[in-house]
Amino acid sequence: MVNCITLLVTVGIYMAYASDPSPLQDFCVGVTDPNTAWSLAMMINVTRLPSLNTLGVSVARVDYALGGVNPPHFHPRFVTANRIDGGNKLFATVLKKGDLCVFPQGLIHFQINIGKTNAVASVAFGSQNPALVTVANSVFGSHPHIHADVLSKAFHLDDNSLGGRFYFLIGVLAMVGLYMAHAADPVFVNGLYCKSPADVTAEDFAYRGYNTPGDTRNQLGSFVMMINDTILPSLNTLGLTVARVDYAPGGVEPPHLHPRASEILTVIEGTLHAGFITSNRIDGSNKLFATELQKGDLFVFPQGLIHFHINRGKTKAVANVAFGSQNPGVVTVAKAVFGSDPPIGVDVLSRAFRVHEDVIEEIRSEFTEIQSEFNEVAIQQQ
Numbered sequence: 001m002v003n004c005i006t007l008l009v010t011v012g013i014y015m016a017y018a019s020d021p022s023p024l025q026d027f028c029v030g031v032t033d034p035n036t037a038w039s040l041a042m043m044i045n046v047t048r049l050p051s052l053n054t055l056g057v058s059v060a061r062v063d064y065a066l067g068g069v070n071p072p073h074f075h076p077r078f079v080t081a082n083r084i085d086g087g088n089k090l091f092a093t094v095l096k097k098g099d100l101c102v103f104p105q106g107l108i109h110f111q112i113n114i115g116k117t118n119a120v121a122s123v124a125f126g127s128q129n130p131a132l133v134t135v136a137n138s139v140f141g142s143h144p145h146i147h148a149d150v151l152s153k154a155f156h157l158d159d160n161s162l163g164g165r166f167y168f169l170i171g172v173l174a175m176v177g178l179y180m181a182h183a184a185d186p187v188f189v190n191g192l193y194c195k196s197p198a199d200v201t202a203e204d205f206a207y208r209g210y211n212t213p214g215d216t217r218n219q220l221g222s223f224v225m226m227i228n229d230t231i232l233p234s235l236n237t238l239g240l241t242v243a244r245v246d247y248a249p250g251g252v253e254p255p256h257l258h259p260r261a262s263e264i265l266t267v268i269e270g271t272l273h274a275g276f277i278t279s280n281r282i283d284g285s286n287k288l289f290a291t292e293l294q295k296g297d298l299f300v301f302p303q304g305l306i307h308f309h310i311n312r313g314k315t316k317a318v319a320n321v322a323f324g325s326q327n328p329g330v331v332t333v334a335k336a337v338f339g340s341d342p343p344i345g346v347d348v349l350s351r352a353f354r355v356h357e358d359v360i361e362e363i364r365s366e367f368t369e370i371q372s373e374f375n376e377v378a379i380q381q382q
Contacts, residue, residue, distance in 0.1 A: 028187060028194035028237045039068040039113075044264075044298060046128040051300045055262035056239075057324035058130060059298070060123040064113035071110055075130035093202040098211025100227060100242065102234045122266065124322030126239035189237055190229070190326075205234045214246040216316070221251030229326040241323040247272070247311035254334060255308045261328030263301040263321055265309065267293045270317025274299045276307035306333060339367035 045058040052058055062070060094114070095101055103109040113119040187194040195204070207227055214223025225244040229235040241261070245253060247270070255277075265274060275290025293299055301307040303324075311317040337344065343364065350357045
């Protein structure tokens with residue numbers, strides 16, 4: 001009986017899911033218990049932060065000791081499939097500080113710290129409760145156990161090898177199910193043709209330079225580095241976007257809303273004052289929920305509600321933002337109302353804001369003068 005088995009496992013599981021980009025492939029890269037793994041994941045989902053309920057997003061912090069690994073696993077709120085030939089292709093790359101990597105919905109994936117110091121990663125999910133299935137634990141540690149005859153055939157081993165306790169030294173591999181779509185019949189999803197899976201590489205799922213500070217020398221004193229499906233085409237159909245926001249002292253992300261996504265903001269450096277306003281209540285009023293955030297704090301902004309964040313500190317601030325959509329969109333309230341093209345009628349705005357028409361014209365003139373700068377900020381946020 002073998003007590004220690006080293007396996008390199010390649011597993012593909014097909015699960016039907018409504019958001020599959022196509023029955024033909026797993027993703028669409030747009031063309032334009034004891035801790036024996038030495039890692040610890042702090043999951044902030046709907047259980048720990050109940051306000052995430054119905055918002056479709058969650059985040060996690062993962063700490064890795066030297067050699068620490070987040071072993072092959074998947075999140076079942078998402079999808080995977082074996083290739084037509086039954087094989088599975090590995091997409092793997094080395095990530096440095098500031099790099100991003102995307103794991104498509106439901107595909108088995110892993111991370112390992114191959115450096116000589118501890119490592120920390122920030123993770124965002126496009127679900128309020130993505131759940132987790134660790135492959136080795138599920139297959140070999142279920143209760144009751146899966147019968148040895150099933151596993152022996154699945155893993156191409158004899159029954160005697162499967163009778164004892166299983167230790168898995170699972171290294172640099174991930175399991176990605178790909179169905180090879182015919183090149184002459186490309187899949188078209190969300191306004192983009194999908195790159196042929198045969199041409200996809202690990203770099204299609206990685207973004208370098210996320211730790212690069214943005215230039216905050218503008219009217220708002222802030223800069224948004226938005227990583228959406230335009231910047232990282234592999235996000236197409238995956239329902240996720242992240243952003244880095246830099247703030248100078250006094251810098252602000254003015255009242256705005258995201259029509260297609262809820263948002264989680266994490267303070268990485270400095271302090272922020274953040275809040276959101278409810279939709280109209282029965283009596284016509286709107287309530288403000290606002291608080292002071294320190295380094296390491298999170299704050300949730302529900303989808304479609306007006307919100308803001310400002311750095312009231314004396315030093316710069318940095319925040320990481322996760323959205324539950326690959327294209328959350330942004331509507332900056334002041335700019336949209338007073339800087340639209342063509343403009344909203346003065347009579348409409350004077351009644352809405354209960355001020356004289358001359359006041360509306362004065363405010364509008366201010367937006368005309370700084371239109372180009374607001375446009376630049378808006379482009380960064382789209």
